[in-house]
Amino acid sequence: MALSGVEIFKMLPKTNCKKCGHPTCLAFAMKLAQRQATLDSCPDVSEEAKKVLGEASAPPVRPITFGAGDLAVKMGEETVLFRHDKKFVNPCAIAVEIKDTFSEAEATKIIEQVLASEIDRVGQKLRVDAIALTNASGDAGKFEALAKIVAAKASVVPTIICTENPQAAEAAAKLFADKRAIIYGANASNAEAMANIAKTNKMTLGVHANGLEELSALTEKIKALGVEDMVIDSGARKAKDIIEHNTLIRRAAVKKNFKPLGYPVINFMQRDDSLVEALLAAVGIAKYSSIIVVNSVEKWKNLALFTMRQNIYTDPQVPMQVEQKIYNIGEPKPESPLMITTNFSLTYFIVSGEIENSKVASRLAVMDSEGLSVLTAWAAGKFTASKIAQFITESGIEKEMSHKELIIPGYVAILSGSIEDKLPGWKITVGPREANALPAFLKTRAA
Amino acid sequence: MAFTPTKETYSGKVYPVTIGTGDKAVTFGGENVLPFNSFEGAAPNAPVIAYEIQDVPPTDWPENVQKPFAAVSDDPVKWAKYCQDELKAKAIALRLVGTHPDRENRTPEEASKTVKDVLAAINIPLIILGSNHAEKDSQVLIAVAEAAKDKNCIIGKAQEANYKTIAAAAMANNHKLIAMSELDINLSKQLNILITQMGFEKERLITDPMCSALGYGLEYTYSVMERIRLAALTQNDMTMQPPMLGDVGMYVWKIKETQAPESDLPHWGPAEERGIAWEAVTATALLIAGAELLIMRHPKAVEAVEKTIEELI
Structure with a gap:
């Protein structure tokens, strides 16, 4: 049976010597219970405690x-x-x-x-x-x-x-x-x-x-x-x-x-x-x-x-991310549209899937937002006008394009003016708020 | 140290839902254990797979999943009968994708006629789905719910933006209802509460926490389903106890892995087997997470998943 922090604490020296790097023996015991520390950090623990705690703190499925x-x-x-x-x-x-x-x-x-x-x-x-x-x-x-x-x-x-x-x-x-x-x-x-x-x-x-x-x-x-x-x-x-x-x-x-x-x-x-x-x-x-x-x-x-x-086996606490880069969807030509979104894997999968559905060859700029979705990244200051401008400039993508138009997600329409200020010569277009409106949006533009 | 199995007994259970009429009616849900854990409780009904068909020819489906239906898919009635008679489908899911304003933009009246024709041709249960256009769906689904009155169909999908009209239509015509929210256990719970507050019986609901394909966010759907099922069983949370839907085919047959030819990606193997496996593995994962109703497309994928269900129960 896994031991609780308090049960473990009872077997520790209770000297609060801090040699293990934790402020008190109780704090160390809590870390042990959560398997975030190992018993060898404590130099003064008794042999008997080692035996009992060693068994109890070993991972439940043997490595x-x-x-x-x-x-x-x-x-x-x-x-x-x-x-x-x-x-x-x-x-x-x-x-x-x-x-x-x-x-x-x-x-x-x-x-x-x-x-x-x-x-x-x-x-x-x-x-x-x-x-x-x-x-x-x-x-x-x-x-x-x-x-x-x-x-x-x-x-x-x-x-x-x-x-x-x-x-x-x-x-x-x-x-x-x-x-x-x-x-x-x-x-x-x-x-x-x-x-x-x-x-x-x-x-x-x-x-x-x-x-x-x-x-x-x-x-x-x-x-x-x-x-x-x-x-x-x-x-x-x-x-x-x-x-x-x-x-x-x-x-x-x-x-x-x-x-x-x-x-x-x-x-x-x-x-x-x-x-x-x-x-x-x-x-x-x-x-x-x-x-x-x-x-x-x-x-x-x-x-x-x-x-x-x-x-x-992915970590549910860490959002899955895709690599920051400009992805080609279909075989884009110089005049094909350029869109931008964030690098949360679900955002990327949904947006790129809808662009594929539209059958309009496009470029999708996926910006590193530490795996946050568009609105969350914007709220957290990771999807801002200056960062977007920097990414687009540094990507050098304009050399491959015959136009300077960037389509941004509808949820961050508020950014369009400030991106235009920071990307001189570019036209910023506000796209739909939801990815499922992209096929209609792209087809209408292509027509 | 002698081994004693750690068995769980749960306070809650999943509502059983019956669809269709007569001796071809089917029931799913009803279990008081986690999926396929019948060693510690009751799981009286096997999960049900419905074949997806649509009101317009499936020109938007990849070729490998169009092929099995090539002779019948020009007409939803022929298509439905083929699934029932030749493929031994237990249920049909008719997606009225042709009503979408960006597609054929068919009217609610045209959709109602299609529904009536299909219902007249089959005796297995029918699931009637809109085109996932919130505004248009609320017009279309009102009309088709009435056209299918008392046939004990499933109408869907009610979403936050349109649930009032669709739930009212399902209620007035004695249908079951799919409540769909986007990959969030709290949104799912909230929508179920809003719908039941209208007087819609919770025992007539089916929860769709939104499907995602293998490799394209499957782990999100998987964990949301698993958490919904745990809430239903361990916390006896009545708002989480409707059975769950995995709308698999639509999400699987639009991604690269089900379409890209082997000539482009030799290390991925033949596209046809790959597409079928993709649909079947996605479906199996959702069954293990807690789905009781699946909507699928490819006959070979359905057949393999049914064999697996046989082995699991």
Whole structure:
């Protein structure tokens, strides 16, 4: 159970020595309770308090790094159930399955898709994060042969070694030494052997059980065997059960600080119908998966899932912003209109969408207003005549245009005179107040 | 440490809303748990997807979503029957986009005739939507609400600027009503209060907190819906208990990702699959956030979302 500030305060030295950088022990305790400070800032705390508070202040979902190098994936560290409460921390990884029953050509094709999957979206580089090798044949030799192909061709990609056979797991693990791979397949009957392999190879262990009770007992047992890093699978495969189990796991971790389920969740979501598989993956992204294993990674599907993941994992307290620049919509000619708005992402999406709908090729100047919408930015002094004039002048856009007319949002009509004063030679036109009136406005002007 | 599941019991529930008449009437809402959390309460009705059609040919839709309806979309009656008979639609959403002053500027009388013709041709429930022009909608929706009297349709959308006339028309002709506000839980609550203060029963309302497409503000709609649903359940806030609408198709099929050809953006993959996935993923996200009624366009997207709903309930 997470401790309150007052409960934590009772265990601190209560000397108000300020060595931790906070004015009083109580203030420090409050910060600890909100997870905004760590206990190591206090030099005088007792060993006993350290033990109790250390357990209580550890993140409810254990942080785990999966893979090594630039493509390593961080998992866990989540603290809430709903994204409007606080940012979801570590976006879930998408892993594609390669079975050891595939031919080398089939396996290579998927590896190539993974290696070429990186897409840039709103400034973030997104990709298929991992490969899951599965021992579908049940044969240890075939599994090792596949592991060799993957280790040779995709050594940088984080890998999940999926087998319930400890010998097969051990042989494959050797091929991914120092790669922080995941060995998935520990269950009630092979726990000791699998735990040993994970420990020896310093890898994370994927634990599989039937239901949450069995899963809790199993992670406790494996922890007692000396393995700290685990990812957990309750055995849920149907979407209804995945939502139920993932929700109960997250609640147990976050609301009760229940350690046996305080690990990242891995969900196997393979479906023959690729579109349905994409929708299940979308459910997992929204509902607490840390790793989603899929059958296929087509480009259209990746783009949709990466975007979904980006949307769900954005910080709800920081407005999404787009880059300050002059965007071309359609293929503007020198005589095409120039409009200006602010860089709040929703403002940009709505305004640019309506301009696209008008089918009138245009330029849209998007000014950095720290992610505020037009009226808010104006009220906050971030969308003013002098800043607009400076942006337009410095952009040098007039060299590409045959006219000097700037269309401003109707909500800031009041600025038109002062912008004209600060942009000599320019004509300032007041556009509509709402973006949905833009198509009519632009079409009428073009006619 | 033994595991005991943390189950939640909520004080509030979502109103169930029934639309249409006879044995093809459908009911959505009615749950007292978060979406698809039937392990801790009752969720008696599955979400419903309505096929979007319009009163004028969909020349403004991208080609990939025009194609499935190419043989029928010149006539709203044929189009509606195709959705009902061939696509097994559970409901139809007729958008009277041709009444917009910047479009064909059709009159309220013309719109009423279209509504009557469509109603005569189908036996599944009908959702009747204006063109999202506040002034024109209040004329058009009054007329069509009367034309569809006692057919238990949904009329929409009532917004802050025009809710009085539209709510009165829906009330007088025994319809349900969509109340739409723009991505703000407080505005949504306020509009529901204003409408119920006119004497409109809260059990006949549907909340539209405004849709946004995947990648284009979806997270705002997602969180507003999630917060509305939590307010309905945990605070038993009656103004937040109508079921919610995700008007997905219209918002999805106007963005770049559903239109740009693969030749321009090879790393995005084929445009047709991409567009369908975009609509289906947006819809799925809103279901998880709490939408009980969706309006969608592409048959393949609808089919995949229905399969997913089957797996979720």
